[in-house]
Amino acid sequence: MLFSPLKPMIVASGKEAFDDEGYVFEPKWDGWRILLHKQGTRLEAFTRNGHVVTSKFPELKAAISSIKADTCILDCEGVCMRDGRSVFDDFSYRGRISDSAKIKAALRTHPATFVVFDVLFTGSEHLKEPLMTRKNRLKEMVRSTDMITPTVYIEGRGRDLSSWSNEHDMEGIVAKRKDSKYVLGVVTNDWLKIKNFKTIDTIILGYRTEPQFGLVVGLHFKTVKYKPVGFVEVGISEDDKYAFQEIARQLQIRMEKQTFWVEPKLCCRIQYQERTDQHQLHTTIFKGFLFDKDPENCYWTY
Structure with missing residues (x-):
């Protein structure tokens, strides 16, 4: 599992924001889905299609010390922030460039942040654990920095978060059942993306x-x-x-x-x-x- 391409769990589409105490609600970040694999001082970044893109993001070297677990696989969204919101085109630019001089310049012009929202593995699999158990693991595992940070979420109040995301010109929200398991490569209604117009x-x-x-x-x-x-x-x-x-x-x-x-x-x-x-x-x-x-x-x- 570790350092092998994995297909992440896929979010289904929802129609409108709702409130439900059986769910947590997260901002929907506008970037690339990235799985981070770490063991010791080695950290590799895989796209949802299994491509290794570690070399495109040198800032990941600084993120290693912020991940307390010696061994883990983290599910993230790689984003570039501009004026307080994630901009897809900026992160997509980082993902396209391969020239070392351009990558070095992009560290300043298009700095990347990896927003972590799930943990799949820490020496043993956590896929069958309820989401909130995995969230609690994550809370103890990642120290928030400019390069890597756990995502924020609220329990039960999807409409409030949706209003906030609209006000901040974000892409939308994601609703996740608190008891949901992590199923690799599957579209599941346990996770719903609710996008803003x-x-x-x-x-x-x-x-x-x-x-x-x-x-x-x-x-x-x-x-x-x-x-x-x-x-x-x-x-x-x-x-x-x-x-x-x-x-x-x-x-x-x-x-x-x-x-x-x-x-x-x-x-x-x-x-x-x-x-x-x-x-x-x-x-x-x-x-x-x-x-x-x-x-x-x-x-x-x-």
């Missing part, structure tokens, strides 16, 4: 009428402009649809694969809940047209 202004790049009306929306990025990032169907009223199509007929460029592409002159505001590594936005809701918005100002907020 986020709002962003986008450029309308095109639209489809079949099988259902929807808008193709895009954003500007540092290295590319007018990149399609999602398709929005929900929330568009018949009046919105009619008004848009009247304007879109004058802006249409071409039709391709059931999509009418238009000149990028119109903007709209959307909400989204999910985002892929390639910045594709899922669970999207149309909130309204922005006729006075300059499309040049619709960019991804890193």
Whole structure:
């Protein structure tokens, strides 16, 4: 088990925050799932897909002394904090770079923190122990520093934590049954991620009428402009649809694969809940047209 690739327990999707004394609630950190394996002075970092990424994070050397157990496997989220919140793109950058000079510079520009939320092993397996037993082990095992820290959690009050995460522009919360066992590689309803909706202004790049009306929306990025990032169907009223199509007929460029592409002159505001590594936005809701918005100002907020 130690220093071998493991598939972590996978969080299922929940719909909305709730209160329940049978659960603990944690902030949902926006980074990479990392399993830390330690024995003595050796510490290795594995991604959820089993890749060893220890060399990309030299700060882990300083974290060794903060883990009191001689031997352990810890389940973490690797994050980079900016303005008090974790930023996925920053940690993803750390995970991509391999040049030693860039890694050294990133220690200053994109410092990483490993937020620990579970313990799987300390010389013997703890997978079948209830979550709260593992939490108590973790409390005694990890000393909080800038490089590594146990996650905070509250018992029973999911709605309060959800409100707090919204106020701090975080990704959401995770609800976990107090008696849940740790099952490797399995999606389980014992752990539920409840994500916050986020709002962003986008450029309308095109639209489809079949099988259902929807808008193709895009954003500007540092290295590319007018990149399609999602398709929005929900929330568009018949009046919105009619008004848009009247304007879109004058802006249409071409039709391709059931999509009418238009000149990028119109903007709209959307909400989204999910985002892929390639910045594709899922669970999207149309909130309204922005006729006075300059499309040049619709960019991804890193």
